[in-house]
Amino acid sequence: MAKNRKNQAAAIRFGPALKALCLCLLIAGSAVGYVWQKSQIYELGKQIHEKELRLKQLAHNHAELDRQLSDLRSVVTLDRRAHDLGLAPAQPMQVIRLPEPSFSPPENKDSTRLLAARQPDATTQ
Secondary structure, three states: OOHHHOOHHHHHHHHHHHHHHHHHHHHHHHHHHHHHHHHHHHHHHHHHHHHHHHHHHHHHHHHHHHHHHHHOOHHHHHHHHHOOOOOOOOOOHHOOOOOOOOOOOOOOOOOOOOOOOOOOOOOOO
């Protein structure tokens, strides 16, 4: 007995169409994902290029500032600026030499610390 198409279940009739639709959606989704991925790669490449240019610019500025710093620290420049400001080396009479204090160990073994004591004032009493 031959089967009649009208008696077949709806799932059997729409099965091939549903498979074709799923296959088309998979291909379209893959294509959209591929295009999105390529655009992201392009954008990241542009960002990398901009960052490299910025790095070169900063390296150039650093080298220029380093050169300026070495010029400002040079003895010749410092002497010239001091002379322009009217500064001169100190005369021997202008130098005051202080003796270095000597350290003597404490006589009292019981005290672990030496604290400065304030002398009582007549005004504070």
